[in-house]
Amino acid sequence: MRLRLPVFAFSLLLASPALAQCGGDFAGFVAALKVDIRAEGLTAAQTDRFLAGVVQDPKVLRADRAQGIFRKDFIEFSRALVSQNRMQLGAARLRDHRATFDRAEAEYGVARGVLAAFWGLETDFGAFQGDVNTRDALVTLAHDCRRPELFRPQVLAAARLFARGDFDTATTGAWAGEIGQVQMLPGDIETDGVDGDGDGHVLLKTSAADALLSGASMLRSLGWRRGEPWLQEIIVPEGLDWSRTGLTVQLATAEWAALGVQAREGALARGLQGSVLLPMGRKGPAFMAYPNFSVLFEWNQSFAYVNTAAYFATRLEGAPVYLPGSPEPMLGLDDMKALQRKLAARGHDVGAIDGILGAQTRAAVQKEQARLRLPADAWPTADLLARL
Secondary structure, eight states: OOOOOOHHHHHHHHHSOOSSOSSSOHHHHHHHHHHHHHTTTOOHHHHHHHHTTOOOOHHHHHHHTOOGGGGSOHHHHHHHHSOHHHHHHHHHHHHHTHHHHHHHHHHHOOOHHHHHHHHHHHHTTTTOOOOEEHHHHHHHHHHSSSSHHHHHHHHHHHHHHHHTTSOOTTOEEOTTSOBTTTTBOHHHHHHHOOOTTSSSSOOTTTOHHHHHHHHHHHHHHTTOOTTOOOEEEEEOOTTOOGGGOSTTOOEEHHHHHHTTOEESSSOOOTTOEEEEEOTTOTTSOOEEEOHHHHHGGGTOOOHHHHHHHHHHHHHHTTOOOOOOOOOOOOOOHHHHHHHHHHHHHTTOOOOSOSSOOOHHHHHHHHHHHHHTTSOOSSOOOHHHHHHO
16 A cells, blocks of 8 residues: 655646645535546546546545554564465465566566565455445545545546546545555556556556556666565674664665674675664564665555565565564553653654554654663563653
8 A cells, every 4th residue: 555645746736736625515625626637638528427426435534544453563463464375375376477477577677576475465466456436535535634635646647547448437446545456556557557468458456467567667666676685584683782773774784794683594685785673672573674675665654564565575485484582562552652642742753643653653762762771672662651
């Protein structure tokens, strides 16, 4: 699920101020939206057909405000998503679609494990693509004033796809408007969609070739680096300076090796920068995150999801199950919210007080741990909460 405003959307918004402003009467919003869509080059008849029967979907708004799955810790999250059944299905799909994965690697430089991992996690390899009407979801979210700058450009992109025959107003997908087997937003399909099966259309719902090659094209456009790793399990020494861990600190792998960091299997990638990633603190699993890892956040901004997808990709390419270690338990929802409030009171920007351990909360935790002379591994504990 990629919820990021594309670069083209910024220029679009600057070039043509929206008549359809968020909030207010929904019917009035749709009427103004028709004018905006006509400005994209659609005829009046096309615009009317695209918006015919559009409704505000309250289920979408509820889903947007209740993403509880991302409150799970990495071990719980990854064990639930990277099941033995999903591993077996992934291996089978890699065999069945070998030619497409070969093409993705040759033309776009994207590793087959990464594409297969997103295919598996997003839709169980195409089996469950979502049952929410895509057009209604996008218009609902564009009307809602929480993130209209993200979703109005996606409505316009869907309209343009509709005009060229690559979007059906009955299309269903995820609640946030993603479509197809790898769940891409209309704007990304418009920019990076690939007709993988040669039928003249880009149809991510029904064509695995279209979906996989479009996903590869998008990752390349987001900065994926050909032939480089993304994640590798490591062994970290007990005396490591924990304040140097996390995605904000990058060192050459030779420097990490000099500090005692070792690959669990093989060797650290030579000549690359990397970050030591401790999703559950110094007592839990440990990984080296390479530059390609950060590209995955453009697909989904949840730390737990991206870490799990990246790990799943390594498993599909032969890596073993990670060593779980013995991390301290994750704070419950109420305690996590209490922690975020205390961090905010100390001047840290943790974003929403939502109980989710996101990047901003992790960074604030690490700073407070350092201030209190605790191991600064960015993993919140009951002890830290009590000290604050």
